[in-house]
Amino acid sequence: MARKAAIIGGGVIGGGWAARFLLNGWDVAVFDPDPEAERKIGEVLANARNALPALSDVPMPAEGRLSFADTITEAVEGAEYIQESVSERLELKHRVFAQIQQASHGAPIGSSTSGFKPSELQENAADPSVIFVAHPFNPVYLLPLAEVVPSAKSDAKVIENAKEILREIGMFPLHVRKEIDAHIADRFLEAVWREALWLVKDGIATTEEIDEAIRMGFGLRWGQMGLFETYRIAGGEAGMKHFLAQFGPCLTWPWTKLMDVPEFNDELVDLIAGQSDAQSGKHSIRELERIRDQNLIGFMRALKERNWGAGKVLLEHDARRQAAFHADAATPAGAPLALVNTQVLPGYIDYNGHMTESRYLYIASDVSNAFLALIGAGMDYVSAGHSYYTAETHIMHLGEAKLGDRLTGTLQVLSMDEKRLHAMIRVLRGDEVVASLEQMFLHVDMKAGKACAAAPEVLEKLRPIAKAHEALPRPEAAGRYVGQRK
Numbered sequence: 001m002a003r004k005a006a007i008i009g010g011g012v013i014g015g016g017w018a019a020r021f022l023l024n025g026w027d028v029a030v031f032d033p034d035p036e037a038e039r040k041i042g043e044v045l046a047n048a049r050n051a052l053p054a055l056s057d058v059p060m061p062a063e064g065r066l067s068f069a070d071t072i073t074e075a076v077e078g079a080e081y082i083q084e085s086v087s088e089r090l091e092l093k094h095r096v097f098a099q100i101q102q103a104s105h106g107a108p109i110g111s112s113t114s115g116f117k118p119s120e121l122q123e124n125a126a127d128p129s130v131i132f133v134a135h136p137f138n139p140v141y142l143l144p145l146a147e148v149v150p151s152a153k154s155d156a157k158v159i160e161n162a163k164e165i166l167r168e169i170g171m172f173p174l175h176v177r178k179e180i181d182a183h184i185a186d187r188f189l190e191a192v193w194r195e196a197l198w199l200v201k202d203g204i205a206t207t208e209e210i211d212e213a214i215r216m217g218f219g220l221r222w223g224q225m226g227l228f229e230t231y232r233i234a235g236g237e238a239g240m241k242h243f244l245a246q247f248g249p250c251l252t253w254p255w256t257k258l259m260d261v262p263e264f265n266d267e268l269v270d271l272i273a274g275q276s277d278a279q280s281g282k283h284s285i286r287e288l289e290r291i292r293d294q295n296l297i298g299f300m301r302a303l304k305e306r307n308w309g310a311g312k313v314l315l316e317h318d319a320r321r322q323a324a325f326h327a328d329a330a331t332p333a334g335a336p337l338a339l340v341n342t343q344v345l346p347g348y349i350d351y352n353g354h355m356t357e358s359r360y361l362y363i364a365s366d367v368s369n370a371f372l373a374l375i376g377a378g379m380d381y382v383s384a385g386h387s388y389y390t391a392e393t394h395i396m397h398l399g400e401a402k403l404g405d406r407l408t409g410t411l412q413v414l415s416m417d418e419k420r421l422h423a424m425i426r427v428l429r430g431d432e433v434v435a436s437l438e439q440m441f442l443h444v445d446m447k448a449g450k451a452c453a454a455a456p457e458v459l460e461k462l463r464p465i466a467k468a469h470e471a472l473p474r475p476e477a478a479g480r481y482v483g484q485r486k
C-alpha cells in the first residue's frame with residue numbers, strides 16, 4: 001500500500017509538494033479551504049508530470065492517489081508525513097498546527113515557512129518536538145533543496161526520519177544547525193532582492209537589466225559551485241586566502257547597501273580559508289576550473305536548446321559564425337550543397353576513441369533541416385502542418401572522426417518527386433568522406449498522418465537543385481544495402 005502524505009495549504013508551494021510526493025508514488029491528501037485549490041493543484045501537477053520524470057532515464061514509480069479533504073483531521077489521518085504550506089502568517093500557522101495535532105500523533109510536521117524559526121512555530125504546540133522547518137524552493141517538484149531546521153525542542157529521531165523521507169522523494173535536506181530568521185538560503189535571496197529593489201528605485205537599473213546581470217554571469221556560476229568554491233577559483237593559484245586579501249578591504253567600501261559587515265581580520269580569513277580548504281582542497285585550482293567549465297558548458301548548452309538567457313547569446317554567436325562559413329565556402333555550382341559546419345567535441349567520443357555513431361545522425365539531421373529551410377520547408381512550414389519525415393537511412397562509416405576534427409555536412413539530391421526526396425548526405429573532414437547517409441524523406445500532411453504532395457512553392461525551389469545535381473556523379477554508396485560487396 002502506498003504511503004500517505006498530508007499537504008495543508010495547497011497554493012504555489014503546497015501544490016509543488018503534492019506533485020513531488022505523488023510522482024514519487026505517495027498518496028497525497030490536500031486540505032485547503034480555497035475553492036480554486038483543486039484546479040490550481042491540477043495545473044501544477046500537469047506541469048510537474050511533464051517536468052520531474054524528464055530529469056531521469058529511470059522511470060518514476062506508479063503515481064500515488066490525490067485526494068482533497070474537507071477538514072485537516074481528514075487530511076492528516078494515517079499520514080506518515082505532514083507538510084504545512086499555508087500563508088506566511090505565524091498565528092495562522094499556529095492555528096493549523098493545533099488542528100493537525102488534535103488528529104495526528106507523532107507524525108513529522110514540516111513547515112514550508114520562508115523565514116519563521118522553528119522555535120517560533122513550536123510556540124504553544126501540543127507536541128513541539130515533531131514540528132520543524134522544511135523550507136523548499138520553487139518549483140518544489142524539481143528543485144532538490146529543502147532546508148531542514150530543528151530547534152532545541154525538536155526530537156532528533158523525527159528530524160532524521162523526515163530527512164530520510166525527503167531523500168526518498170528526491171530532495172536534498174540541508175540540515176541547518178542553528179535556527180535563524182530566514183534560515184540560510186533566504187538570507188541570500190533577501191540580500192540580493194533588497195539590493196535589487198534599491199537599484200530599480202534609484203533608477204540605476206531596470207528589472208530586465210538586473211536579471212541579465214544575474215543570468216548572463218554569476219547566476220550560472222552559483223548554480224554549479226555556489227559562492228565560496230567560485231571565489232576560491234577567483235583567487236587563482238593562491239586560492240581563497242589571496243581572494244580574501246584582494247577583496248577583503250572592499251568590505252568597508254560602499255559597494256552595497258549592506259554596510260553592517262564582519263571585521264576583516266586574520267581570524268575571519270583563517271576561518272573562511274580553513275573551511276574552504278576542507279570543502280574544496282582535494283581539488284587543485286586548475287581541476288576546479290575544469291570542473292566549473294564542464295558544468296557551465298552543460299548549463300549553457302541546455303539554455304541554448306531553449307534559446308533562453310545566456311543560451312540565446314550563444315545561438316546568435318553561432319549564427320554569425322555559420323553565416324561567415326557559408327559566405328567563405330559558398331558551394332560551387334553543380335556540387336553537393338555544404339550546409340553544416342561542425343566539430344567533434346569530447347562528449348561525442350565513444351569507448352573506441354572516435355565519434356560515436358549517434359552523432360552522425362545528429363549531423364545528418366542538421367544538414368537535412370538546413371536543406372529543408374533552404375527550400376522553404378523550415379519551421380514555419382512545419383508549424384502550418386506539413387513536413388518532410390525521414391523514412392529510411394543507410395549510414396556507411398568510411399573513416400573515423402576524432403576529437404577536435406572539423407566536419408562539413410553536405411547534401412546531394414539523388415531524385416525527387418512531389419512526395420519524395422532521396423538524398424545523399426556526406427560528413428566530410430576536408431575532402432575525405434568520413435561517413436555517408438543515404439536518406440529517403442516523405443512529404444507528410446501532419447494532421448492526416450499521410451504522405452501528400454509538397455507545396456508548389458517548395459517544389460519550385462527543390463526542382464532546380466535536383467536538376468543541377470543530376471549532373472553530379474552518382475555516389476558509389478547510393479542504393480547499397482548492408483553486407484553488399486563492392
Ligand SMILES: NC(=O)C1=CN([C@@H]2O[C@H](COP(=O)(O)OP(=O)(O)OC[C@H]3O[C@@H](n4cnc5c(N)ncnc54)[C@H](O)[C@@H]3O)[C@@H](O)[C@H]2O)C=CC1
Binds near residue numbers: 009114
Ligand atoms: N512562494 C514562494 O516562492 C515560496 C513560499 N514558501 C512558503 O510556503 C508557504 C506557502 O506559500 P505559497 O504557497 O507561496 O502561498 P500561497 O498563497 O500560494 O498559498 C497559501 C495557501 O494556503 C491556503 N490556506 C490559507 N489558510 C489555510 C488554512 N487554514 N488551512 C489550509 N490552507 C490554508 C490558501 O488558501 C492558499 O492556497 C509560506 O509559508 C511561504 O513562506 C516557501 C518557499 C518559496
Ligand SMILES: C[N+](C)(C)CC(=O)CC(=O)[O-]
Binds near residue numbers: 113114136137138186
Ligand atoms: C521569496 N521567498 C522568500 C518566498 C522565497 C523562498 O522562500 C524560496 C524560493 O523558492 O525562492
